[in-house]
Amino acid sequence: MSVAHPTDEGPALTIRGLRKTYRTVRGRRVAVHGLDMDVPTGGVHGFLGPNGSGKTTTIRMLLGLVRPDAGEMRIFGTPVPRELPAVVDRVGAIVESPKFFPGFTGRRSLTLLAEAIGTPTSRVGEVLDEVGLGGRGEDTFRSYSLGMKQRLAIAATLLKAPDLLIFDEPTNGLDPAGIHEIRTTMRRLADQGRTVLVSSHILSEVEQIADTVSIIGRGRVLAQGSVAGLIGAGGETVEVGVRHPGAAVRVLREAGFAAEWLARPRGQDAAEALRQAEDEEVAGLLTVTGAHPAEITRLLAGQGLWVERLVPSRRGLEQIFLELTEDDALPARTSERAEGAA
Numbered sequence: 001m002s003v004a005h006p007t008d009e010g011p012a013l014t015i016r017g018l019r020k021t022y023r024t025v026r027g028r029r030v031a032v033h034g035l036d037m038d039v040p041t042g043g044v045h046g047f048l049g050p051n052g053s054g055k056t057t058t059i060r061m062l063l064g065l066v067r068p069d070a071g072e073m074r075i076f077g078t079p080v081p082r083e084l085p086a087v088v089d090r091v092g093a094i095v096e097s098p099k100f101f102p103g104f105t106g107r108r109s110l111t112l113l114a115e116a117i118g119t120p121t122s123r124v125g126e127v128l129d130e131v132g133l134g135g136r137g138e139d140t141f142r143s144y145s146l147g148m149k150q151r152l153a154i155a156a157t158l159l160k161a162p163d164l165l166i167f168d169e170p171t172n173g174l175d176p177a178g179i180h181e182i183r184t185t186m187r188r189l190a191d192q193g194r195t196v197l198v199s200s201h202i203l204s205e206v207e208q209i210a211d212t213v214s215i216i217g218r219g220r221v222l223a224q225g226s227v228a229g230l231i232g233a234g235g236e237t238v239e240v241g242v243r244h245p246g247a248a249v250r251v252l253r254e255a256g257f258a259a260e261w262l263a264r265p266r267g268q269d270a271a272e273a274l275r276q277a278e279d280e281e282v283a284g285l286l287t288v289t290g291a292h293p294a295e296i297t298r299l300l301a302g303q304g305l306w307v308e309r310l311v312p313s314r315r316g317l318e319q320i321f322l323e324l325t326e327d328d329a330l331p332a333r334t335s336e337r338a339e340g341a342a
């Protein structure tokens with residue numbers, strides 16, 4: 001069983017000014033464009049960005065598989081790739097689909113691997129248990145579901161008892177059950193004291209298990225911080241159904257809240273519609289930002305305006321991500337544009 005490391009040893013990962021330009025037949029393509037990133041020790045850190053935003057290139061540079069053009073990277077304070085051998089045993093990574101012999105059992109595959117890397121084979125049973133494959137170790141790899149195959153790959157990375165796990169899009173190609181298995185496994189590994197860095201373009205997936213995230217676009221970090229902090233920053237939005245939308249909007253705005261009437265008559269100016277609707281009784285739907293549902297009910301009821309419907313809706317990571325990466329719909333072209341702007 002791997003030992004949980006204390007969380008007071010500084011960040012697991014620091015990256016400063018990281019750059020990588022690929023040369024292609026069509027010219028130069030900036031993949032990573034002066035990236036700064038910090039990953040705290042302990043917990044799950046989501047590394048999020050649209051396809052082509054530079055996540056895989058960054059991970060490959062961290063692991064010494066691609067040479068950066070410029071920048072500094074440290075894993076647990078050790079500069080990499082220069083001193084990667086000093087820290088490599090503390091890092092486990094999956095950057096491609098797992099490859100095992102189809103006819104070998106999970107246990108046999110891991111035993112061979114443990115012997116090859118000089119790890120006691122007694123670890124094999126432990127790591128199978130850690131990824132929830134304890135009962136399936138004697139089954140062949142070919143009989144595993146995709147989620148189980150991916151969990152066996154995670155088990156392989158755990159043989160060295162690493163403190164930092166790096167997974168590049170680990171749920172790609174999995175069905176909802178497989179995604180759930182990997183998510184649960186990653187959360188459990190982090191709860192045992194490890195740091196898990198997981199890249200993804202599926203926000204809802206990461207939002208549920210990540211403690212902190214870095215959102216990247218065009219090879220740069222656009223937002224970074226705790227999931228709760230990023231989501232909370234926009235304020236809560238509440239949908240409110242009322243009979244007098246004009247009067248309700250006025251009351252809420254006078255109390256200092258951002259209130260909008262969603263369903264005004266087509267083609268009508270917003271202010272004009274509200275003026276007309278002030279005394280009218282029509283069913284209306286408002287969105288109100290920054291007010292607690294109880295406060296909205298109290299304010300409106302105080303003016304004789306009865307709330308018929310009240311639905312709090314959270315601004316999720318997906319919304320934040322879309323707002324931040326709106327310009328990244330065409331990754332290749334934006335990368336080239338980013339280079340031109342450099």
Ligand SMILES: Nc1ncnc2c1ncn2[C@@H]1O[C@H](COP(=O)(O)OP(=O)(O)OP(=O)(O)O)[C@@H](O)[C@H]1O
Pocket residue numbers: 022023024029030031032049050051052053054055056057058201331332335
């Ligand atoms: N070996 C390569 N040669 C040329 N260009 C590359 C190479 N690898 C990546 N790129 C380009 O660099 C940019 C960043 O790619 P990268 O794979 O790092 O992004 P990503 O965020 O991991 O995307 P995805 O989610 O699609 O894997 C893209 O424009 C991509 O086409």
